[in-house]
Amino acid sequence: MNFYLKLFLSLAFFLSVHADISVEEEYGSGRYVIEGRVFPLSDYQTGNLNNWQATTRVHVNGGEFIGFVKKDGSFAIHNIPSGSYVIEVLHSEYTFEPVRVEINSKGKFRARKVNNIQTSLINQVPYPLKIKALGKTRYFQIREQWRATDLLFNPMIMMMLLPVLLIMVLPRLMNDPETKKDLEQIQKMTKFEVPQVSEVVSNFLASNTVQSPAKDSNKKGQKPRKRPVTKE
Amino acid sequence: MANFRSIYKVQVFLTILIHLTLALYEDQVGKFDWKRSFVGKVKYVSLEARRIIVATEENVLASLSMNTGDIQWRQLLEDPNDYQIELLQVDKEILTVSGSHNTWLVRTWEINSGTLLSEWPLNTDQNIPSKFTVFEKKLYHIIPVTASHVEVTVYPLYDVNANQRKGILRKITAPWIKDSSECVVANSYFICLESNQLYFLNLLKDNADFQSRPLDSLLGSSLAKTVLIELNHDTPSVLLVQNNIAKLATIVENNISVKPFDLMPNAVKFKENEHIYQLEANDNRDKLIRVKAKDFQTGKDVFSVDLDYPIGLGAPIILGGQSIGLVTKLFLTTTDNALLLVHLPEGKILWTREEALSSIIATEFFELPISELDASIEHEFDGDSDIISMFTHRITTQINQLYSLLSGGQSRKNGVMVRDEFGLHKIIVVATRAGKLFAIDTLSGSIAWSYRLPNIQPFLSTDKKEEMLLLVQRTAKYYPLPAQCVLLAQDSITGLGVVFQFDPITGQSTKGIQRLNYKIVQAVLLPYPNKNLLKPFLVVSDTLEVHLFPKDSISQLKEHFSTTFLYIADPKRDSLNGYSLKYSTEDSLKLTPIWEVNFQPSNLVDVSAKPINEIVHSQGKVLYDRSVYYKYVNPNLLAVATVTPDPNHRSVVSVYLIDGVTGLILHSASHRRAKGPIHLVHSENWLVYTYFNDRFRRMEVSAVELYEGHLQSNSTVFSSFAVSQLPDIQTQSYILPAMPLKMTVTLTERGVTNKFLLIALTNGAVIEIPWLLLQPRFTGMPCGPEESCIPYMPEIPIHSETTINYNQTLSRISGIEVAPARLESTCHVLVHGLDIFYTRVAPSKTFDLLKEDFDYRLIVLVLVGSIVATFVTKRLAARKALKRAWKIFHKKDIDKKIEVMRICCIGIVK
Known part of the structure; x- marks a missing residue:
């Protein structure tokens, strides 16, 4: 996630229009203006969003005061009494970092990064605000891509491949007399205790050797798949 | 917006979270969600070439398409409870004046896209309702100061540097004036009606004074109450309404005169047109409304057209209009806030918008009834029919059922809505502030029916919340009995109770509106x-x-x-x-x-009970030593939030848990230097609430969880009176890096699925946060995936992926409603406000449903492949066995031959 973010940041090519430094205005009623400028990602990143100004809003303290973005990306929020405010730039496609702006009773402005955990930590940012898009907002999970290994490790493919393996490879193994002997031994040792699958395998292997009729009846209740193999 | 820094911090836990948070896939957009946008009750309108610019009571400026009524763009100004648009003027660009009391903002907007062009504040010392008008590129601000004078300030609008904009103030003595409600602005005149005298002032002349005329000399009699209504015309003119009859008064060269004809009080005129339009009731039952156009000078009827007025809408008034040649378009609004565009001379309604839906007060989800086909099987034992007819009846219905199953679903057959298997198709009944009921189909978002209740309004609950009650008396489960729901509200004039019983599926009411003779508490x-x-x-x-x-x-x-x-x-x-x-x-x-x-001196802010239909599935929590810690599940528990003004700590937020039967306070907590907005979410054995911490200036969220202990007092029935010991209470607080507007929790059929909190934020997103993330951690208990516990994090991470409404920003959210589907994993969610958004959430993913990307083809292919492979291998094996048998036989044969030869040889040798 973070990696992607950095990638976006490094790729981001910002509009290099310089913000004209505006003078802090003071009104008779002790109300101030918060000013700043929004920088979207460059056009080749934004694609068809040529009208981003109309859909961008600036919220002060979650909508207590509202600012709108002009054509050049600048915004001014009027009638704000002194205090501490969180400025958020909202756009449905882009993420912007919120900024805290403090206006003291004398009308001095200070802007800093929002830090909810260490509230006293001051990480100052320039005022008038220059708010840049961090990147495109990711709302969606990405569907997993098709990969050959996925197909291979698909349980159903495994299910198909295993019998093939059993048919093709095991008869080869059986031709080796030593393994044959070993298997026979295993079979004798684990006549009744063996779990089903190994029994099936060993029965299949044993089918080429002598078979007692008793064992045959023992296997009747088992999976039919092995029957063509065991049938003599 | 999502806090990326916090994401970085919890990256370590992301792996755990991946199982908890689930985002949509991009291709799921619009598959089961829908959004409808509204603008609210229209206050001012201006019809332009291909668009209609509206300013509404929701403090919204929007552009509607002339042809379809769709919203082209919409700008939301400040909170409508504090600020209102007071002027809308459309020229080359749109000019709005919005604000309240003494702070105003003058903004100009681009007409095509709704981009802001300029903005400047307008502050006055007078905190009095005032009027605005624009004339000859100048903005006039008129403040009537009671019993003293009228202040008129003129501001130049264009070609001025914003910083040097100064108004020219002029005071005109008017000792008779009371307030602005008795005054109107007509063109360049400011006209007031006070104690049977008509005063008028020319705004354009710099030194003009008020002139007056007694009302008797204009109307003949002044006994009845007279009301002034403004009329848009080049000649300054007003309507004088007396006993529901309007007279037209015009000012020509500083002399006011009344035209000799009568008009309706709803008469309207608009620029570049010489007709006055008014609406009249019509006797024709199919065409209830008649539009009449009258000549401005003579008052003679020019033409009258009967409208195809839709049934169910309230009484209309004309807000605006436009004439191009012979074609006239009238923009109407109704008492139930609907918007209509009428095309004259045909009298055709081009489109209708139900803006009442922008202020939903109460909602309820309803399951649909079973289809007629499924229901018909129930009729088997109805009559006294014999066995054979019963048998044929059953067979035919079952064949029909099979047929409809094979022909692909019956849920949309004949347009009749019927229940589906998973309860995903529901009907949402909503009650709106305008007193109109709507039933909305969850699949399409279309309106199934609507019902207008005249003169009703919501109750005012704690913290000035508006409330109406929708009580479900009977669901659609009990065929053939229809579902029944009841709406409780109050009369808008008397405040007495109103009861309205109706069938939520069809919208039909047998009893109609019952007006009670007492108030409901x-x-x-x-x-x-x-x-x-x-x-x-x-x-x-x-x-x-x-x-x-x-x-x-x-x-x-x-x-x-x-x-x-x-x-x-x-x-x-x-x-x-x-x-x-x-x-x-x-x-x-x-x-x-x-x-x-x-609670005095505290203010009661919110009371929250648990959802009635909630089921607690798990009775306890398994601790790390594999012992069970039982939950304290008290269905009677109430959560109460109060705010207390405090001299030392500014304000204190307190939260109480009170047993609703005995009044026992089980738990209380207070937060100093904290303030609202407070949102309570109360479910199962826990409570979550948010408040604003004034000291650290951040939103905080606290979780309270109640446990009985290692022993369960009574596993079958809970009794509030059987209190042996107070529950063990665990609490924990977190930082929420966003501003919540509304909060609720998901609800599922059996309560097995994990709980997710749904939080609507001020930025227009609705996010989901797993309850596990907030659940108070046990002290001394190791935290890990095995205990399904996430280590404590002070700041709750908000990812953009958890936004359930993805990039569909929702404005002014006023509520989130949830309802369980019949599928355990799924929960219906309706977010309402200025937009309505419906979606379904599955907090533990859809574990009881095949994934929609499930590959049916692959499984069929594999199955067929396996079967084919079985037969092929069977054949191959058989052939091999046969070959081997032959081989052995041959070997034996050869052996035998050799033996014979050997015997022969021996014989020969002998």
């Missing part, structure tokens, strides 16, 4: 259905009398008198009172007060 649905399977409800009046609806269900209630308890939250006295029905008799229901909690 509380209403509660009783869980004892009567013989018609109808749940009765109790209504408590303001004099604490109890009324039962329907009255005949007293026989069900009387057995439960001693176990029926009520509570009433009184926002005026900031108290919570508990009552019992214990001393009631069959003839008179009586409330006996049993407890009272008085």
Whole structure:
């Protein structure tokens, strides 16, 4: 996630229009203006969003005061009494970092990064605000891509491949007399205790050797798949 | 917006979170969600070439398409409770003046895209309602100062540097003036009606004074109450309305005169047109409304057209219009806030918008009834039919069922809505502030039916919240009995109670609107259905009398008198009172007060009970030593939030958990230097609430969880009276890096699925946060995936992926409603406000449903492949066995031959 973010940041090519430094205005009623400028990602990143100004809003303290973005990306929020405010730039496609702006009773402005955990930590940012898009907002999970290994490790493919393996490879193994002997031994040792699958395998292997009729009846209740193999 | 820094911090836990948070896939957009956008009740309108610019009471400026009525763009200005648009002027660009009292903002907007062009504040010292008008590129601000004078300030609008914009103030003495409500602006004149004198002032002349004319000389009589209504015309003119008859007064060269003809009070005129339009009631039942155009000078009827007025809409008024050649378009709004565009001379309604939906007060989800086909099988034992006919009936219905199954779903057949297998298709009944009921189809978002209740309004609950009650008396489960729902509201004039019973599926009402002769303070649905399977409800009046609806269900209630308890939250006295029905008799229901909690001097802000239909699946939590810690699940528990003004700590937020039966306070917590907005979410054995921490200037969220302990007192029935010890309470607080507007929790059929909190934020997103992330951690308990516990994080991470409405920003969210689907994993969510958004969420993913990307083709392919492979290998194996058998036979044969030869050889040798 973070990696992607950095990638976006490094790729981001910002509009290099310089913000004209505006003078802090003071009104008779002790109300101030918060000013700043929004920088979207460059056009080749934004694609068809040529009208981003109309859909961008600036919220002060979650909508207590509202600012709108002009054509050049600048915004001014009027009638704000002194205090501490969180400025958020909202756009449905882009993420912007919120900024805290403090206006003291004398009308001095200070802007800093929002830090909810260490509230006293001051990480100052320039005022008038220059708010840049961090990147495109990711709302969606990405569907997993098709990969050959996925197909291979698909349980159903495994299910198909295993019998093939059993048919093709095991008869080869059986031709080796030593393994044959070993298997026979295993079979004798684990006549009744063996779990089903190994029994099936060993029965299949044993089918080429002598078979007692008793064992045959023992296997009747088992999976039919092995029957063509065991049938003599 | 999502806090990326916090994401970085919890990256370590992301792996755990991946199992908890789930985002949509991009291709799921619009598959089961829909959004409808609204603008609200229109205040000002201006018809342009291909668009209609509207300014509404929701403090919204929007552009609607002339042809379809769709929103082209919409700009939301400040909170409509504090600020209102007071002027809309459309020229080359749009000019709005919005604000309140003494702070105003003058903004200009681009007409095509709605981009802001300029903005400047307009502050005055006078905190009085005032009027604005624009004339010759100048903005006039008119403030009537009671019993003193009128202040007129003129501001130049264009070609001025914003910083040097200065108004020219002029004071005109007017000792008779009271307030602005008696005054109108007509063109360049400011006209007031005060104590039977008509005063008018020319705004354009710098030194003009008020001139007056007695009303008698204009109208003849001045006995009846006269009202001024403005009329848009080049000649300054107003309507003088007396006894519902309007007279047209015009000012020509500083002399006011009244035209000799009568008009309706709703008469309207608009620029570049010489006709006055008015609406009249029509006798024709198909065309209820008639538009009449009159000549401005003579008052003669020019033409009149009957409108194809849709049934169900309220009485219309004309807000604006436009004439191009012979074609005239009239923009109407109705008493139920609908918007219509009428095309004249045909009298055709081009489109209708139901703007009442922008202010939903109450909602309820309803399951649909079973289809007629499924229902017909129930008729088998209806009549006294013989065995054969019963048998044929059953067979035919079953064949029909099979046929409809094969022909692909019956849910949309014949346009009739029927229940689906998973309960995903529901109907949402909403009650709006305008007093109109709507039923909305969850699949398409279309309106199934609507019903207008004249003169009703919502109750005012704690913290000035508006409320209406929708009580579900009977669901659609009990075929052939129809579902029944009841709406409780109050009369908008008298404030007396209004009861409206209706079928939520069809919108039909058998009884109509019942107006009660008392005010409602509380209403509660009783869980004892009567013989018609109808749940009765109790209504408590303001004099604490109890009324039962329907009255005949007293026989069900009387057995439960001693176990029926009520509570009433009184926002005026900031108290919570508990009552019992214990001393009631069959003839008179009586409330006996049993407890009272008085919060004064605190302000009661919110009271929250648990959802009635919630089921707690798991009775306890398994601790790390594999012992069970039982949950304290008290269905009677109430959560109460209060805010106390405090001299030392500014304000203190307190939260209480109170047993609704006994009044026992189980838990209380207070947060100093904290303030609202407070949102409570109360579910199962826990409570989550948010508040603003003033000291650290951040939103915080606290979680409270209640446990009984290692022993469960009674596993079958809970009793509030059987208190042996207070529950063990765990609490924990977190930082929420966003501003919540509304908060709720998901609800599922059986409560097995994980709980997710749904939080609507001020930025227009609705996010989901797993309850596991907030659940208070046990001290000394190791935290890890095995315990399904996430290590404590002070700041709750908000990812953009958890936004359930993805990039569909929702404005001014006023509520989130949830309802369970029949599928355990799924929960219906309706977010309402200025937009309506419906979606489904699955907090534990859709574990009971195949994924939609499930590959049916692959499984069929594999299955067929396996079968083919089985047969092929069977054949191959058989062939191999045969070959081997032959081989052995041959070998034996050869052996035999050799043996024979050997014997022969031996014989020969011998």
